[in-house]
Amino acid sequence: MTSFPSIISRRRRIRWHGTPNALKDAVFVVVLWASGVLAIGAMAGVLIVLAIGSAPALSQAGLAAFVLGADWYPTAGEFGLVAMVAATLAVSAGALLVAGPLGILCAVYIRYYAGDLAGAAFRVVLMTLAAIPSVVYGLWGMTVLVPHIAAWQPPGTSLLAGVVVLSIMVLPTVAVLAEAGLRQLPSSLYLGSLALGCARHAAIKRIVLPSAKGPVAAACMLGLARALGETMAVLMVVGNAVAMPDSPFASVRTLPANIALEMAYAIDVHRSALFVSGLVLMAMVGLLLAMRWYWGGPDDPQF
Amino acid sequence: MTRNFRPFANDFLVRAAVAAVVLVLAAIVLHVVTRGAALVTWEFLTTAPRSAGRAGGIAPVLVSTVAVTAVALAAALPLAVGAAVFLVEAVRPEATAARLTRGCLSVLAAVPSIVFGLAGNMIFCDWLGFGFSILAGGLTLALMILPIAACVAETTLRMHGEDRRAGYALGLPQRRIVWSIMLPAAAPGIFAGLGLGFGRAVAESAALIFTSGYVVRMPDSVFDSGRTLAVHILDLAMNVPGGDGNAFATATVLLASVAAVVALFTALDGKRGRDFI
Numbered sequence: 001m002t003s004f005p006s007i008i009s010r011r012r013r014i015r016w017h018g019t020p021n022a023l024k025d026a027v028f029v030v031v032l033w034a035s036g037v038l039a040i041g042a043m044a045g046v047l048i049v050l051a052i053g054s055a056p057a058l059s060q061a062g063l064a065a066f067v068l069g070a071d072w073y074p075t076a077g078e079f080g081l082v083a084m085v086a087a088t089l090a091v092s093a094g095a096l097l098v099a100g101p102l103g104i105l106c107a108v109y110i111r112y113y114a115g116d117l118a119g120a121a122f123r124v125v126l127m128t129l130a131a132i133p134s135v136v137y138g139l140w141g142m143t144v145l146v147p148h149i150a151a152w153q154p155p156g157t158s159l160l161a162g163v164v165v166l167s168i169m170v171l172p173t174v175a176v177l178a179e180a181g182l183r184q185l186p187s188s189l190y191l192g193s194l195a196l197g198c199a200r201h202a203a204i205k206r207i208v209l210p211s212a213k214g215p216v217a218a219a220c221m222l223g224l225a226r227a228l229g230e231t232m233a234v235l236m237v238v239g240n241a242v243a244m245p246d247s248p249f250a251s252v253r254t255l256p257a258n259i260a261l262e263m264a265y266a267i268d269v270h271r272s273a274l275f276v277s278g279l280v281l282m283a284m285v286g287l288l289l290a291m292r293w294y295w296g297g298p299d300d301p302q303f
Numbered sequence: 304m305t306r307n308f309r310p311f312a313n314d315f316l317v318r319a320a321v322a323a324v325v326l327v328l329a330a331i332v333l334h335v336v337t338r339g340a341a342l343v344t345w346e347f348l349t350t351a352p353r354s355a356g357r358a359g360g361i362a363p364v365l366v367s368t369v370a371v372t373a374v375a376l377a378a379a380l381p382l383a384v385g386a387a388v389f390l391v392e393a394v395r396p397e398a399t400a401a402r403l404t405r406g407c408l409s410v411l412a413a414v415p416s417i418v419f420g421l422a423g424n425m426i427f428c429d430w431l432g433f434g435f436s437i438l439a440g441g442l443t444l445a446l447m448i449l450p451i452a453a454c455v456a457e458t459t460l461r462m463h464g465e466d467r468r469a470g471y472a473l474g475l476p477q478r479r480i481v482w483s484i485m486l487p488a489a490a491p492g493i494f495a496g497l498g499l500g501f502g503r504a505v506a507e508s509a510a511l512i513f514t515s516g517y518v519v520r521m522p523d524s525v526f527d528s529g530r531t532l533a534v535h536i537l538d539l540a541m542n543v544p545g546g547d548g549n550a551f552a553t554a555t556v557l558l559a560s561v562a563a564v565v566a567l568f569t570a571l572d573g574k575r576g577r578d579f580i
Contacts (some may be wrong), residue, residue: 021476028478032393035385036404039453042382042446043407046414049422105320113317122321129328131561133506135536136554140331142540143338143547168327175324201313222413229415231509232537256417256509263424263513278421282414289413 050282053275060269066276072242074262074270081280083244087159087252088281090245091234092227094163095170100220102167103174107216108204110175111182112190123176130172138236141165146237153249157239160248165233174223181215182208214295221292225285231256255281332558339555342548348556352519355543356535361553363521367437367529368505371515374441374525375448375504376497382445383452383500384493388481390453391460412450419447420510428514435528440515447510448500455499459492460485491571498568502561508533532557 058066061079069080106126110119141161150156189211193203209216231254239251240261253261259274259281266274346360353359386404394401423443433439466488470480486493508531516528517538530538536553539546 024478025476028481029393031385032389035382036389036393036400038382039386039389039404039411039449040407042449043411045426046411046418046422046446049425050418053421053425102320102324105317106324109317109321113314122325125325125328127565128332128562129324131502131506131565132331133508133533133536133554133557133561135506135508135533135540136335136558137331139536139540139550139554140334144334168331171324199310201310205313225413229413229417231415231417232533236537236540256415259417259421260509260512263421275421275425278418282418285413285415286410289410 047282050275050279053272054279055272057269057272057276061273066273066280072258074266074273077269079273079276081255081277083242084253084255084258084277085280085284087238087243087245088228088254088256088284090159090252091162091166091238091254092224094159095166095227096174096220096224098163098167099170099174099223103171103219103223104178104209104216106171106175107178107182107219108209110179112200112204112208126172126175129168130176134169134230134233135236137165137169138233141233141237149249155239155251157237157251158249159238159245159252161237162234162252162254163248165237166227166230169230169233170223170227173226174219177219177222178212178216181212181219184215185212218292218295221288221295225288225292228281228284228288229256231260235260335551335554335558338548339551339553342552343555347552351521352535352549355546356519356539356549357543357545358549361532361535361549361556363519364530364532364535364553365556367515367522368531370437370522370525370529371441371444371511371531372501372504374438375444376501378442378445379448379452379500380493380497382449383456383496384486386449386453387456387460387493388485390457391485392477392481408450408453411446412454414447415509416447416507417509419443420513422446423510423514433526435514435516435518436526437515437522437529438525440511440529440531441525443510443514444504444507447507448497448503451503452493452496452500455496456489456493459489459496462492463488494571495568498565498571501568502565505531505557505561505564506533507531508537512537532560 057079061077065079066081067085068082069078070082071078071080072084106122110122114122141164145161145164146156146158148156149158149161185208190203190208193207194200198207234254235257238254238257240253240257241251242253242258243250245252255277259277262270263274348360348365349362350360351362352364386408390396390401390404394404420443423439423446427433427439427442428435431439463485466484467480470484475484511531511534515531515534517530517534518528519530519535520527522529532553536550536557539550539553
């Protein structure tokens with residue numbers, strides 16, 4: 001009986017069994033934690049790089065020159081972002097005013113009106129809208145929308161064109177997230193109100209939507225965050241003159257468009273000023289994310 | 304009168320909103336395709352652009368697009384799978400490390416693409432010295448699609464909790480469970496996540512104009528600048544008078560490739576389609 005284990009142990013000594021298991025386990029754990037750290041590092045890296053890029057302009061002109069200054073002549077030391085921040089907010093808020101209610105109606109349709117097949121088909125429509133590249137929206141806006149607006153109120157490239165294009169782009173975000181929020185509600189709410197004799201529209205308006213206020217608001221916040229950051233489609237239709245948005249037909253320039261337009265030739269402080277534009281944009285998005293977390297939406301991690 | 308009218312009006316509002324959305328989608332796609340489809344010929348796909356893109360085809364643009372997205376997906380795959388396995392295997396869901404990681408990923412997902420462009424320009428083009436190159440553009444896009452791919456991978460990994468527990472019950476080491484059980488089981492979901500990432504990457508222009516650049520020559524290696532389809536459309540529409548025709552043709556190609564790849568990856572993922580948002 002004693003010979004059996006000794007044979008195994010002798011063979012172990014003779015044959016090479018590859019890397020010891022303990023080492024493999026250790027390597028695995030290190031790789032695992034490194035992946036987690038890398039994900040955090042990616043986020044931190046983007047913010048740090050943004051801060052480093054902004055530092056020269058911020059130390060030269062000061063933050064006040066950016067957030068209070070009215071004029072943007074970066075090569076002459078005028079770094080005012082006020083007009084562009086106002087334009088970014090105007091375009092995004094306009095888009096949300098259109099896409100918010102429409103998106104909520106679309107979510108209600110999928111959840112409470114459509115059958116399985118129609119609901120799935122309409123989801124495909126929303127996904128397709130979300131998948132269309134922003135340059136394609138921009139191209140459509142330039143060739144269809146802008147000429148129509150120009151025939152009415154020249155020159156056509158305007159805040160209004162930006163709002164229309166952007167609201168189409170933001171709509172699927174709001175609709176899909178609001179639908180996810182509605183899905184999280186206990187079905188007893190809706191079924192219970194029907195059982196009490198509510199009509200469908202009344203149950204939705206008085207019971208369902210008020211109960212889903214948080215998630216629906218969070219969906220709108222994320223739609224707004226999307227709108228703030230959208231670059232190319234807006235750039236292609238708003239005209240890009242740096243001016244306060246004083247009429248829907250005025251040509252304006254948004255913060256992301258400003259970066260995209262000038263980054264190609266900007267050097268030194270001018271380049272750094274564009275990083276400050278990015279930082280201000282990021283701060284606006286961060287504020288919206290904070291509001292979204294406060295309202296606690298559907299924890300859709302795709303965002 | 305109003306009592307009977309109200310439900311009708313409310314229902315009508317919902318259906319009108321839906322109809323409007325469907326009509327807008329149809330109008331946009333039809334407009335692009337009717338103006339572009341006739342110009343998409345074999346020759347268009349296989350020749351180089353001439354006269355700044357007004358004439359000729361998009362061959363080098365197609366090659367650059369494939370190269371940039373390939374770099375992006377190849378770099379994002381290990382990062383995303385690593386992050387997802389970390390969240391599932393290394394930490395409890397409610398642990399601080401898990402919440403921090405998940406929070407960082409969700410913030411990363413909300414970062415505007417132009418900000419990725421700024422960061423990518425500084426990190427990859429300046430600091431790492433890649434210049435305007437397919438490599439720099441691809442790595443920037445990899446950062447951008449990391450959160451969406453990681454999220455889909457995590458969801459899929461969590462769906463196989465039973466297999467995972469069975470592995471532990473057999474006394475397998477963690478690395479065997481991850482490598483031999485969970486990753487093969489979750490592979491379809493992981494690839495579906497990459498498909499969504501592809502949709503993002505191939506549509507992107509803002510993050511690419513100053514990372515991969517807009518040189519329209521045929522790239523020789525990943526260190527050359529290359530112009531993707533989306534950037535080509537942007538350039539034709541904005542900077543080339545008379546470039547509209549080829550812009551629509553390129554847009555048709557872009558729409559078709561997004562649709563094809565997203566449909567393919569969704570099919571791989573099985574019956575349940577994923578939210579492409």
